[in-house]
Amino acid sequence: MATFYARRRFGILLALAGLIASVGLFNAPTASAALPTPVSGATARSYLASLPVRTENRTGYDRDLFPHWSTVSGACNTRETVLKRDGSNVVTDSSCAATSGSWYSPYDGATWTAASDLDIDHLVPLAEAWDSGAGSWTTDRRQAFANDLTRPQLIAVTDNVNQAKGDQDPATWMPSRTAYRCIYVRAWVQVKYYYGLSVDSAEKSALTNYLSGC
Numbered sequence: 001m002a003t004f005y006a007r008r009r010f011g012i013l014l015a016l017a018g019l020i021a022s023v024g025l026f027n028a029p030t031a032s033a034a035l036p037t038p039v040s041g042a043t044a045r046s047y048l049a050s051l052p053v054r055t056e057n058r059t060g061y062d063r064d065l066f067p068h069w070s071t072v073s074g075a076c077n078t079r080e081t082v083l084k085r086d087g088s089n090v091v092t093d094s095s096c097a098a099t100s101g102s103w104y105s106p107y108d109g110a111t112w113t114a115a116s117d118l119d120i121d122h123l124v125p126l127a128e129a130w131d132s133g134a135g136s137w138t139t140d141r142r143q144a145f146a147n148d149l150t151r152p153q154l155i156a157v158t159d160n161v162n163q164a165k166g167d168q169d170p171a172t173w174m175p176s177r178t179a180y181r182c183i184y185v186r187a188w189v190q191v192k193y194y195y196g197l198s199v200d201s202a203e204k205s206a207l208t209n210y211l212s213g214c
Contacts, residue, residue, distance in 0.1 A: 035085070035086060035152065035155065036149075036150060036151055036152040036153075037152065038152045038183060038186035038187035038190050039186055039189075039190045040186070041182065041186060041211055041214030043186075043190075044185065044186040044189040044190060044211055044214065045208075045211050045214075047189050047190065047192075047193035048189045048193075048199075048204065048207055048208065048211065050193070051189070051192060051193060051197070051198060051199050051204070052198045052199075053198065053199055053200065053201055053204055054132075054198040054199075054200065055200060056128075056131035056132060056198075056200050057131060057135070058127060058130060058131050059135075060130075060135060061127055061130040061131075061135070063126055063127070065130070065139070065142055066126045066129075066130075066134075066142045066143065066145065066146040067139065067142070067143040067146065067147075068122075068126075068143070068146035068147060069147070070143060070146075070147045072147075072149070074096065075094070075095050075096040076092075076096035077096070078120070078146075078147040078149065078154065079120045080092070080096045080097065080098065081149065082120045082149070082154050082155070082156055083098045083101075083103070083115055083118065083120070083156055084098065084101075085149075086103060086155065086156040087101040087102060087103045087115075087156065088101060088102045088103075088104075089101050089102060097115070098115040100113070101113070101115070103115070103117075103118055103156055105118070105156070105157040105158040105161065106155070106157070106175070106177060106180045106183075107121075107157045107158065107161050107162075107165075107175040107176065107177060107180060108157070108158050108161050108175065108176050108177055109177045110158050110161075112158070116159075117158065117159055118156045118157065118158065118159055119156075119157060119158075119159040119162035119163070120154055120155070120156055120157075121154070121155050121156075121157050121162045121165065122146065122153060122154065123152065123153050123154070123155060123184070123187055123188060123191060124153060124188060124191045124192060124197070125165075125166070125167040125168075125169075126145075126146060126167075127167035128167050128168075128169055129142075129145060129195070129197060131200075132192065132197035132198045132199065133195075133196065133197045133198055134195070134197065145195060148191075151187075151190060151191050151194055152183075152187035152190060152191065153187070153191050161175075161176075169188075169199075169200075169202075169203045169206070170184070170185055170188060170203060170206045170207055170210065171200075171202040171203045171205070171206040172202075174210075181210055182210065182211075182213065182214040185207050185210040185211055185214065186211070186214060188207065189207060189211070
């Protein structure tokens with residue numbers, strides 16, 4: 001009889017545990033899709049060693065030569081897709097604009113609840129890409145670069161932080177949040193390697209120094 005009651009209590013406990021788990025899952029906030037994870041530090045160092053070192057040339061650059069915020073699906077363009085991917089509990093209207101949600105900016109550690117407080121940063125800036133070889137690309141390739149959701153090239157960050165970064169490379173600008181710097185340089189090198197872009201000498205020196213601690 002004791003064994004019967006013990007088994008019964010055990011069964012009740014299992015049922016309660018399952019109920020608690022199901023309630024917890026039901027009430028949990030919807031997780032955003034994962035930001036593309038950059039390559040490892042070791043791989044980034046290997047990639048960096050193979051990148052050509054050249055003097056940059058911005059002759060002829062125009063941002064409009066990189067068609068950006070292309071339509072991804074339905075009414076959603078690249079900017080709106082990244083906002084939804086990088087946020088939590090993001091609600092959008094019929095035109096795919098984010099009307100509510102929460103966003104954490106990994107560059108500076110700030111959290112925002114209005115999409116208007118965020119920019120979508122091209123981690124390797126469009127002007128930097130031009131300087132590094134994109135001037136010889138076709139328009140289609142520049143468009144692919146400016147809207148790349150597969151590599152860690154697009155990220156939602158605090159708008160004024162993105163504006164302060166501008167078109168600078170890691171020799172002159174890095175995220176103020178030091179915990180993100182290793183991720184940042186790994187992503188930078190991965191994007192440059194994938195697209196066959198060059199680095200200048202100061203940029204390579206800075207990347208080498210940061211990657212030595214990754």
